[in-house]
Amino acid sequence: MSEYKFVGKPEIRIDGREKVSGAAVYVDDLDFGPNLLYAEIVGSTQAHALIKKIDVRAALKVEGVVKVFTGKDFPYQFGLYVQDRYIFAQDRVRFVGEQVAAVIGRTPQAAKRGAQLVKVEYEPLPAVFNQMEALAEKSVLLHPQMGEYSHVPWFYPQPGTNIAHWRKTRKGDLEKGFQEADLILEDEYHVPRYAHCALETHVAIGKYDLSGRLTVWSSSQSPHTQRNLFAEALGPLGLTHKDIRVITPHVGGGFGGKAGVTMEIIPAALATKLPGYAVKLRWTREQEFINTYQRLGVVAKIKVGVKKDGTITALDHKLYWDAGAYVEYGANVVNAVGLSAIGPYRIPNVSIDSVCVYTNLPPGGPYRGFGYSEMLFGLESHMTRIAKKLGMDEVQFRLKNAIREGDTTAYGVPMNPNGLIECIEKAAKAIDWNKKIVSKDPRKVIGKGFSLFWKAPAMPPNASSSAFLKFNEDGSINLIISGMDIGQGYQTVMAQIAAEILSVPPSKIRVETPDTDRNPYEWQTVASHITWGSGNAVKKAALDAKEQILSLVERVFCLPKDQLYLEDEAVKCTSRKNFCLPLKDFVVNGIMQLDGTYKGGPINGRGMFLPEFSSANCDPETSQGGHPNVHYTVGAGALLLEIDQETGKMRVLKAAEAIDAGQAINPDLIKGQIVGGLMQGLATVLYEDMRYDDKGKLLNPNFTDYKIPTALDVPDEIIPIIVEVPQPDGPFGARGIGEHTMLPAAPMIANAIEDALNIRLKEMPLTAEKVALAVVHKSKSKPKNKDK
Amino acid sequence: MAKISFILNEEKRSVEVEPNQTLLDVLRDKLGVKSPKCGCDRGDCGACAVLLNGRSVRSCLILAVEVEGQEVRTLEGISQPKLTQLQENFVAMNSFQCGFCTPGVIITATELLEKNPHPDLAEIQEALSGNLCRCTGYKPIFEAILKTAKRGRS
Numbered sequence: 001m002s003e004y005k006f007v008g009k010p011e012i013r014i015d016g017r018e019k020v021s022g023a024a025v026y027v028d029d030l031d032f033g034p035n036l037l038y039a040e041i042v043g044s045t046q047a048h049a050l051i052k053k054i055d056v057r058a059a060l061k062v063e064g065v066v067k068v069f070t071g072k073d074f075p076y077q078f079g080l081y082v083q084d085r086y087i088f089a090q091d092r093v094r095f096v097g098e099q100v101a102a103v104i105g106r107t108p109q110a111a112k113r114g115a116q117l118v119k120v121e122y123e124p125l126p127a128v129f130n131q132m133e134a135l136a137e138k139s140v141l142l143h144p145q146m147g148e149y150s151h152v153p154w155f156y157p158q159p160g161t162n163i164a165h166w167r168k169t170r171k172g173d174l175e176k177g178f179q180e181a182d183l184i185l186e187d188e189y190h191v192p193r194y195a196h197c198a199l200e201t202h203v204a205i206g207k208y209d210l211s212g213r214l215t216v217w218s219s220s221q222s223p224h225t226q227r228n229l230f231a232e233a234l235g236p237l238g239l240t241h242k243d244i245r246v247i248t249p250h251v252g253g254g255f256g257g258k259a260g261v262t263m264e265i266i267p268a269a270l271a272t273k274l275p276g277y278a279v280k281l282r283w284t285r286e287q288e289f290i291n292t293y294q295r296l297g298v299v300a301k302i303k304v305g306v307k308k309d310g311t312i313t314a315l316d317h318k319l320y321w322d323a324g325a326y327v328e329y330g331a332n333v334v335n336a337v338g339l340s341a342i343g344p345y346r347i348p349n350v351s352i353d354s355v356c357v358y359t360n361l362p363p364g365g366p367y368r369g370f371g372y373s374e375m376l377f378g379l380e381s382h383m384t385r386i387a388k389k390l391g392m393d394e395v396q397f398r399l400k401n402a403i404r405e406g407d408t409t410a411y412g413v414p415m416n417p418n419g420l421i422e423c424i425e426k427a428a429k430a431i432d433w434n435k436k437i438v439s440k441d442p443r444k445v446i447g448k449g450f451s452l453f454w455k456a457p458a459m460p461p462n463a464s465s466s467a468f469l470k471f472n473e474d475g476s477i478n479l480i481i482s483g484m485d486i487g488q489g490y491q492t493v494m495a496q497i498a499a500e501i502l503s504v505p506p507s508k509i510r511v512e513t514p515d516t517d518r519n520p521y522e523w524q525t526v527a528s529h530i531t532w533g534s535g536n537a538v539k540k541a542a543l544d545a546k547e548q549i550l551s552l553v554e555r556v557f558c559l560p561k562d563q564l565y566l567e568d569e570a571v572k573c574t575s576r577k578n579f580c581l582p583l584k585d586f587v588v589n590g591i592m593q594l595d596g597t598y599k600g601g602p603i604n605g606r607g608m609f610l611p612e613f614s615s616a617n618c619d620p621e622t623s624q625g626g627h628p629n630v631h632y633t634v635g636a637g638a639l640l641l642e643i644d645q646e647t648g649k650m651r652v653l654k655a656a657e658a659i660d661a662g663q664a665i666n667p668d669l670i671k672g673q674i675v676g677g678l679m680q681g682l683a684t685v686l687y688e689d690m691r692y693d694d695k696g697k698l699l700n701p702n703f704t705d706y707k708i709p710t711a712l713d714v715p716d717e718i719i720p721i722i723v724e725v726p727q728p729d730g731p732f733g734a735r736g737i738g739e740h741t742m743l744p745a746a747p748m749i750a751n752a753i754e755d756a757l758n759i760r761l762k763e764m765p766l767t768a769e770k771v772a773l774a775v776v777h778k779s780k781s782k783p784k785n786k787d788k
Numbered sequence: 789m790a791k792i793s794f795i796l797n798e799e800k801r802s803v804e805v806e807p808n809q810t811l812l813d814v815l816r817d818k819l820g821v822k823s824p825k826c827g828c829d830r831g832d833c834g835a836c837a838v839l840l841n842g843r844s845v846r847s848c849l850i851l852a853v854e855v856e857g858q859e860v861r862t863l864e865g866i867s868q869p870k871l872t873q874l875q876e877n878f879v880a881m882n883s884f885q886c887g888f889c890t891p892g893v894i895i896t897a898t899e900l901l902e903k904n905p906h907p908d909l910a911e912i913q914e915a916l917s918g919n920l921c922r923c924t925g926y927k928p929i930f931e932a933i934l935k936t937a938k939r940g941r942s
Contacts, residue, residue, distance in 0.1 A: 016879035019887030020894065021871060022823030022863035029822040197922050199827045199835055199888040252825070252888030253922050285828040487885030487923045672882050672928060679925030703832035703920060711916035711926045718927065 006499040007732050010668035011506050013492045015250075015485060024250045027203045027219045032278040036205075037066060039270055039281040040111035042101040042118045043291065044093035047360040047696030048127035048140065051091055051100065051120060058117040059103050064110025067274070068118065070101045074269050078233035079328025080225065080260045082151040082164065084143060085363070087233065087269045093122070094142055094325035095362050096697045097290035099263075102270055104279065129696050131322040131357035132299060134162040142325060142358040152460070154616040154628075155331060164323060165331040165356040167338025169410045169623040177314025177349025181305025185386050189302065189378030190763040191746075193322065193690040194295040195288075196367055197708050200252020202292055203282040204264040206271030212238075214271060215245045218264045221254040221484050222524035223247070227516045229261045230268050237272050246516045254486035255680070256366035256739075259526045260329045262292045289701035293365025294690065296330055297322035300378035310392050310400045314349040317341040319375060323356045323364040330364035331356045336458035337371035339411055339623060343379045344420055344454035344634050346407045360696050366526060368739045372455045373681065373746060377764060380451040380747030385760065394450055394751070395428045398636075402452065409632075411623040416631040419725035423658035424452065427636040430656030430719045443646055446653070447756025449748035450638045455740050456629035457527035461614035465534040466520035467541040469498060469605040475569050475584030477504055479541075482514040482522035483534045488738050489669035490530055494538045496665050497731050501542035503566040504583070520606070528633065528736030531665065533609055535731035540607025552600040553581060556591045611729075631727055633735050635659035637678070637744030639715075641752035648772030650686060650749070652715035659740055660723040663733035667722055670737055674720035677741025683709045685746035689765045792856045796821065797865030805852040812836045812847035815862065823863035823891040827920070834919035837892035838862045844899045846918075863891040866898055873939060874898060877932040885923030893919045897933050906937045 018024040056068040071088040079085045089100050101118050105111030126140040133139060139162060143149070147159035155165045178184060204218035214234070220226055223246040231241045251258060267281040283291070298321050305314040319337060323330040338354025387397035402424060403409075405417045428434075428450070437446050457463075468480040479498055485491045491511035499506045514522070522534060546566060553571050554561040563574045566583075573579040585591075590600035611630045618626035639655035657674050664670050687707045691699040700706040726733025746764060754760050759774045793802040796819065803818050812829075815821040815838070824847050827835035836847045839861040866872060874897055877883070884890040893916065900907055900915040907915070912933050913926075921929065 012879055013882060015887070016882075016884070017871065019884050019890050020875040020878045021867040022891050023867075024887050025822070026825070026888065028826065029816075031820075198886070199833060199920060199922055200825065200886070201827070251886060252827075253886040255922070285830070285832075487887070489882075489885070668882055672885065672924065675925040675927050676885060676923050677925075680922065702830065703828055704830075708920060708922060709926075710918075710920065711913045711929070714913075714926050718925070 004500055004732070006496045006506060007665050008663065008667065011492060011496055011666055013489055014495055014506060014509065014511060015491055026200060026250050026252050027205065027217050028282060030205065030217055030249070032205060035276065036278045036280055037104050037106060037274060038108045038111045039102045039104055039267060039279055040115040041099045041266070042103065042115050042120065043097040044089065044100050045096065046093055046122045046124055047096050048125040049093050049122035050125060051089060051093060052123050053121040054101055055119040056101065059114035062110055062114045062117065064106040065114040066104040066106060068101055068103050068114065069270060069273065073273065076233045076236060078229050078261065078265060080229065081332045082149055082155060082328045084149050085326040085328045087265050095360055097362065098325065099266060099291065102266060104270065104274065127360040127696055129359055129361055129692060131320045131359055134357045134359050135320065142360065155335065156620055162358040163355055164327045164358055165334055167335045167354040167623065168621055169338055169350065169352040170621065171410050171412065172349035174314055174316060174349050174351045178305045180307065180313045182308045183389055184303060184305045185382065185389060186303040187382065187762065189300045189381060191298045191374040191377050192764060193297045194367065194684050194688055195690060195706060196255040196257035198253025198255055198257055201283040201285060201288040202258065202263050204267045205278050205280045206267035207278040208271040208275050210276050213243050213245070214239055214268065215247065216264060216268045217247045217249070219251050219258055220248050220264060221251065221258045221486055221526060222260060223514045223516050224482055224521050225524045226261050226264060230265065233265060234269060234272060248484060249513050251484055251486045254484070255368040256370070256526065257292050259366045259524055285703070286701040289706065290362055290698055293329065293367065294324065294362050295367035296333055296364035296371065296374065298374045300375065302378050302382045304382055304386055306386055306390060308390065310390055310397050312345060312347050312401045315342055315347045316351045317379070319354045321354070321356050321364070322359050322361065324359055324361045326363040327356055327358065329366055332458055333364065333366060333371040337375045339628055340372065340456060341375050341379065342410045343376060344403045344452050345401045346403050350410045352410060361692065368680065369455065369743055370458050370527065370739065372453070373684065373743050376451065376453055376743055377746040377750065381750045381762065384450065384751040384754070395424060395433055398452055399424055411618065411626065411628060413627050417725050417728065418632065418634045419660040419723035420452070420634040422723045423634060423636040423660055426721045426723065427638040427656045427658040430721060431638045431640055431654050433638060437640060439642060443644055445643050445645060445756040447641050447643065447752035448638065449641060449752030449755065451744035451747040451751065452636050453740055453743035454632045454634045455528070455743060456632045457529035457736065459523065459527045459529060461616050462610055463523040463529065463533065464608060464610035465522050465537040466608040467534065467537040467606065468520050469541040469545050471545070471583070471587035471603045473584065473588045475504065475582065475587060476508040476510070479509055479511045479538065480519050481511065481534060481538060482519040483530045484513070484525040486525060488673060489666060490525065493531055493665045493669065494534060497535050497538045498542040501539060501546055504569050528739045531734050531736045532727065532730045535734060536609035537607045539731045540609065541605040544607055545603050545605030548603050548605070549587065552591065556599050631735060633660060633737055633740050635740060637748050639748050639752060641749060641756065643753065643756050643771060645775050646772070648768035648770070648775065650768060650771065652682065654717045654719065655715050656719040656721060657741065657744065658721035658723055659737050660725050661737050662727035662730050662735040663724055664722050665732065665734050670722055671720040673738050674741045675718050677738070678718060678745055679709055679714060681742030681745025682749070685749045685764055685766050687765065687767065790853055792853055794855045794857060795859040797861055807853055809852045810848050811850040811852045811855055814852040815847060821862050821864055825888055825891060827888065834892045834896065835889050837895040837919065839895055839899060842899070842902065844896050863894055866894065874901060874932065874936045877935045881928050881932040881935065883924065883928040883932040889919060889921045893921065893929055901933070901936060907933070909934065
């Protein structure tokens with residue numbers, strides 16, 4: 001692997017100078033001149049109600065208010081996997097904050113004043129805020145018309161209930177598996193909702209010009225998917241893909257929250273009614289919390305059977321998801337976990353039920369980890385407990401049961417090559433797993449936590465990527481692709497892949513943010529599939545350009561192509577040591593012949609990638625028979641947690657995370673993902689929590705009350721470990737790692753708390769308050785036990 | 789509307805503002821200075837930080853009329869005539885990801901290093917505690933500041 005010149009090297013980011021100088025342009029930085037109008041949304045005050053009347057007269061009297069629009073103006077549905085979402089609420093609202101109307105003003109102030117004056121009359125309906133209650137037979141129905149919604153063929157909605165999708169996976173003989181077990185542990189785990197908290201809120205500007213062309217500038221992870229969903233939703237207005245252009249400048253953080261389409265459809269639709277103007281909608285931080293996507297909450301019921309020697313014989317895993325009012329994207333989170341809730345383990349007898357439940361809370365949707373964080377909190381807590389009950393070291397227990405290449409997944413497909421065992425061993429070693437560590441402070445105790453993790457890209461089987469690559473006169477390159485650099489370093493990694501093939505350093509490759517008119521197709525920057533999928537497309541584009549270059553040189557110089565190669569930005573020949581033709585001499589202007597004519601011309605490469613082996617077709621009762629996931633990325637985490645027994649305050653002294661990247665294209669960027677992702681994971685377990693009142697209103701929609709970590713909250717030490725067992729179909733063997741980095745955080749903390757205090761907490765978040773109260777409770781209940 | 793005059797990145801600027809307009813909105817919408825970002829509009833996140841007479845402030849919490857006659861420096865000013873050593877180290881150490889919090893973080897770090905050229909880790913953490921970053925986990929930011937401070941020492 002060391003023969004690579006640019007792959008595997010800590011190349012500096014090609015977007016670095018732009019971002020540290022303030023030159024990087026984000027959507028809100030764009031100017032639109034005096035023809036810009038501002039939209040302000042009237043949000044529902046009710047969690048579940050019928051809309052009886054909307055009175056806009058007072059709003060229209062405000063100076064500077066241009067127009068008011070409601071659901072009547074846009075009777076269209078949309079959605080990525082299920083078309084259950086509306087541009088504006090139609091006859092009913094289903095969560096507090098749902099968009100009911102939009103006031104258009106010439107200034108933001110006028111629009112805001114107008115929005116305050118729109119009067120909406122509601123007829124309240126019973127609302128349900130908990131998925132277990134929504135599953136009850138007598139629960140109110142959120143979507144009585146569910147049976148009419150179009151959806152992807154691999155979803156199984158249950159009309160007449162609140163179940164939008166139910167993924168069932170069955171393998172082996174569950175009953176027999178539990179009969180074979182010497183020990184069975186059964187329990188329940190709860191994970192609440194979380195917010196992405198990208199520092200940039202959602203913002204989009206729609207402009208419908210007088211020729212009938214719609215341009216949308218949006219802060220998005222998914223320009224092409226946005227164009228596609230806009231075309232589907234606004235098709236009745238006569239708009240086609242060709243008429244719609246989505247431009248996505250730099251994005252100020254995504255984490256899944258800017259995947260698919262949420263609020264961007266609003267300015268896109270509004271613009272069609274306001275020809276000639278640009279219409280801007282920017283979410284406030286409060287709206288960002290309430291009306292984009294939230295991470296789904298889950299109640300997980302887990303039953304695991306093991307033999308005395310530690311062999312897992314059976315797993316029954318039931319997950320009930322609080323998916324919110326609309327599940328057009330969130331239902332696929334449920335689906336993904338329903339296929340993968342065995343975790344990275346070899347388990348012969350499996351039953352998984354992953355149930356997507358409508359509730360009157362904001363729409364659940366993609367969030368870094370795509371359900372696996374939530375699933376692993378329960379499963380990895382459970383695995384530690386089982387090991388302890390067996391009297392086995394939990395790391396040894398995991399080594400014994402860890403999935404290996406060729407083992408079958410729950411849906412019957414063999415596991416891909418992976419370095420899970422190496423990850424487990426390295427993570428354990430990094431924190432001296434077998435060494436007992438005692439705090440010098442008698443008030444404090446130190447616990448160790450461990451967790452495995454795995455995740456596959458969750459995407460349709462035909463999710464594809466493509467790339468264009470064009471040479472410039474000086475031999476520099478424009479790489480034209482449509483993935484988004486949402487911070488992970490995508491542009492740099494793609495440049496490194498092209499650089500490796502073409503022998504042109506990444507510093508001479510420019511990668512711009514996408515524009516659907518000019519850049520080739522990319523499904524979305526989600527699923528941690530982009531290094532793999534887009535990387536494969538870029539590699540093919542570079543190989544295409546290389547082939548053109550070598551063919552030209554073969555033709556002009558009569559040198560055999562198999563003796564030609566690229567090195568140091570030039571074409572060289574193995575049989576003619578002196579032959580050296582710099583790329584800059586010919587890649588645009590061709591090669592001059594003795595007679596003054598030229599051969600060749602501009603070199604432009606193209607490449608595309610679609611995983612042709614993937615299929616979502618399977619038996620709906622067992623999930624057997626298809627190939628729904630392209631591969632898994634695996635890893636392990638370990639940490640040392642110091643706990644103050646009086647206050648419950650926790651401090652991560654040391655955290656190690658080992659991840660199998662296949663081939664690290666840029667090891668420094670992977671380390672950046674590990675540090676940042678682990679921090680985001682620790683935040684969900686130690687600090688964050690969305691709190692709703694009994695009317696479904698979010699109580700903490702701001703950074704004062706929803707605490708994300710500050711510079712004072714970082715672990716003392718983080719040890720990133722990269723393992724490389726190549727992915728056979730990845731570019732240079734690479735696979736994605738971005739989302740995975742946050743996956744082990746929550747169970748590691750729960751397991752470390754138990755290790756230190758012998759207290760098992762099963763409801764996230766595990767805040768200092770909860771720990772302190774549990775310590776008090778334990779010390780109170782102990783003497784009682786003695787008395788008995 | 790009131791006319792105010794102040795020094796912005798070493799240039800004298802005059803602009804008509806509403807009495808209730810924030811410095812952030814005036815910088816971005818009236819003066820075309822876009823590096824200060826609006827992340828929360830209530831002083832929680834620090835993405836809008838600018839230097840007012842050398843001290844970092846949240847421009848979303850300052851009314852534009854308050855800066856009359858004073859000196860405001862933004863990342864655009866810091867980046868000229870060339871990137872500072874701190875900015876170069878941000879690039880070298882991958883101390884940013886999406887880049888949205890970066891202008892505010894660099895403003896805060898610049899102020900810290902101007903006041904205290906050799907801060908230790910605890911001082912850096914304290915200084916940055918009002919700048920939220922969701923991507924990096926902060927550690928790479930500490931490293932760039934420490935590296936800059938070390939270099940300044942030699």
